[in-house]
Amino acid sequence: MGKALIEKGQIYRNEEAWELFSNLITEITPSKVFVIADENTNKHCLPYFLKKINFEKSPEIITIPAGEIEKNISTCLKVWEILSDKGADRTSLIINLGGGVVTDLGGFVASTFKRGLRFINVPTSLLAMVDASVGGKNGVDLGHIKNQIGVINLPEMVILDTAFLETLPSEHITSGLAEMLKHGIIQSEAYWKRIKNINRENKVELNTLIWDSIEIKKAIVAKDPFEKNLRKTLNYGHTLGHAIESYFLENPNKKTLLHGESVAAGIILATYISKDLYGFPENKLQDISESMFKHFPKQTFSKKDIEAIINLLIFDKKNRNGKVLFVLLEDIGRHKTDCVVSNKLIFRAFEYYKNF
Template sequence: MQSIQANSYPIHFNEKGYEAINLHLKENKYSNLFIIVDSNTNEFCLPHFLPVLETDLIIEIIEFDCGEENKNIETCVQIWKVLTELGADRKSLIINLGGGVVTDLGGFVASTFKRGVDFIHVPTTLLAMVDASVGGKNGVDLGNLKNQIGVINVPKMVLIDTQYLETVPQNEMRSGLAEMLKHGLIYDKEYWEQFLDLKTIDFADFDVLIYRSVEIKNEIVLQDPTEKNIRKALNFGHTLGHAIESYFLENDNKTTLLHGEAIAVGMILESYLSLHKKLINIEEYSQIKSSIKAIYTDIVFEENDIKPILELLIHDKKNEYGNIQFALIEGIGKIKINQMVENELILKAFQDYKS
C-alpha cells in the first residue's frame, strides 16, 4: 500500500513501515531507544515488533497497566521518572506500541519530556489505526474528563501493521469501527454505504477500508491541523459520546464503555439533533440509527443518568465562551460545525434513542 503523507510526517503500512523505521534508525544518531507499551501489547505485540528492528541501540521497554483509567498525569509522571533513571536525553527516540491510550499518552510523554523528544506511533488496535495515532493529538484525561490535558505535536512517522488486529478482541474491533463509520458519515457517503450490510464486507480485504479511513482523517487534518475550523468535523458523535464515556467511567455502578461504544451512541443522538435542525431527512436518520444499532448493543440510560451527562458537556473542548457546540451532519457525507443545541432537544434525542 502506498504511504500517506500527513502534516510533515508519513503514515506507512505493513512491511513498508518496518523498512521506514529501520531506515530512520540508521539515518538518525539516537542515543537510546525506549518502547512504551501497556500490559496487553507487552504480551501480545512486542514479540512481533522487536525482531523486525535493526539497531545496535540499547532498547528499554516501559510498561504501564492497560485501560483508560490509567491515561492520566500520574502515569506520565511515573514514565518521566523511569526515562530519567534510564538516562533518556534530548536525542532519545520513543516508540509507542499500543492502542489509543498508549499512543495518546506516549505522544504526550515524548512531547513534554525535556521539552520534546522524537517519537513514532505503532498503533495495534483498529481504533488507534484509524483515529488516535493520526493527526498529532496527544494527551491524557483529567479525572474522568476525556483528553483535557494535551498538545498537538506530530510523530516522526506512523506505522500501521494490520497483523496486530489478530490480537484484538471483537468488542475492541467494534470500538474502532465506530470511527470508520463516523468518517463515512461526515465525509464520504459511498464509504458509509459499504458498512450498511456487514455481511457483505470481505474482511480479508479490510486493509482497504482502514486505508480509506486514515485517508479521510488525514485529508481533514491537513486542512486544519490545529482544529480551528473544519477539523471540528471529526468530533461528530463525540460531544455527547465523550460525556457518556466519562459518566460511565466515573460511576462504579456502571459498566465502563469502550470509546467506540460511547461514540456509537453519540452518533445516533447527534444524528437526531441533525434531523431536528433540518440538516438531514427522516430516511437518512432512520438508516443511521438502524445501521448503528445493528452493530452495537443498546446502552441503558436511567432517568437520573441524563442530567449529569448533560452537565459534563460544558467541559467539551470545542466549547467557546461557555457555549456548547456540536459538529452535526448536513446530509450523509457532509458536516456543519459550530452548531448550538438547546438542552430540551438533547433530552428528546435520548428519549428517541431509548425508543
C-alpha cells in the first residue's frame, strides 16, 4: 500500500481506508493535526475514530455546535481563530469528522485558512457518504440561503466506514436515502428498481447500494467537475428542495426539515413538472411519489408558504441571467437541464403533492 494508491479526492472504504489514512499521515508528516467535529460526532464517533488511527501526537479537537443553522461564516470565523490560536500552519492537516455540515464547513475552512491546508473527510452520516463526500464542494450558507459561499476543492482522501451509521438516529438514515433515491431516478430504471426496494435492515445490501450510489455520483462528477452540464443532474429535486429547506429553516413557525426531507418533496414536485413539460410517464410519476411518501412524511404548504418558497428560487446557483433554471426528466435516466418553469406550474405541482 504505497503512496501511489492514494489519489486526491478518492474515496476509500473499510480497513483498506484506515491503512491508507495511516500511510498518508506518515507520508505528509503534518506539523499539527486538527479534527473538526460537531457536538454529536464528538460524542458518538470520535472515540471510534481515535481507536482506528494511531497518531504520534494527539490531534487538537475543534467542536462546533450541531445543525444546519451553524453552517455559516460566524462558525467559520470561530474555527479560523482557534486554528490561528493553536498555531496551525501551511503544513497542518484538518480532518473533518461528521455529516454534511461538518464536511462542507470544514472543507471550506481548510481551503481558505492560510490560502489552503490539506484536509481529509471522514463522513459519518449516510447523507454525507453518498452526497457530500464526492466532488469537492465545500461551503456555507448565507443567512438561511443554502450553500451560497464556497469553493470546489478536493480533500486528500475520503474515508468511508459504514460502522459510523450505527450511531445515527433513524431519521438521519432516511435523510440520506433521499439522495440515493435521486441517484436511481437520474441514472437508470435498473438502479431505481434496486434502490426503491431497499431493505435498510439488510446491512450487506445497504453497504452495496451505498457504494453503488457513490460510484454513480463519482462518474458524473468525473465527466463534469465544474457543473457545466451533466453534473447539474445531481441537483434533480434540489431547486425546490433547497428553497423548501431554506424556508423551513428561517421560519420560526415551521419545524426545521432535514435535507433529505426537503429533497424528497422537491423530487416529487420536479417529477410532476417533468410530466407536464416533457411527458415524463405518469405511471412512473406515481411510482416515484409512492416511494418517496413511503419513507418521508408529507409536509403542509399554504399558499403563502409556496409564494415564499418561489421567491427563494432566485438564489439557486444554477440560475443564469435572472432566470430560475430547473433540472427535469423526460424519463428515468433521461435528463433536461436549464429548464424554465412558470410559477403557475409550480403551484400545480404543489397541488399534486398535497392531494397525492
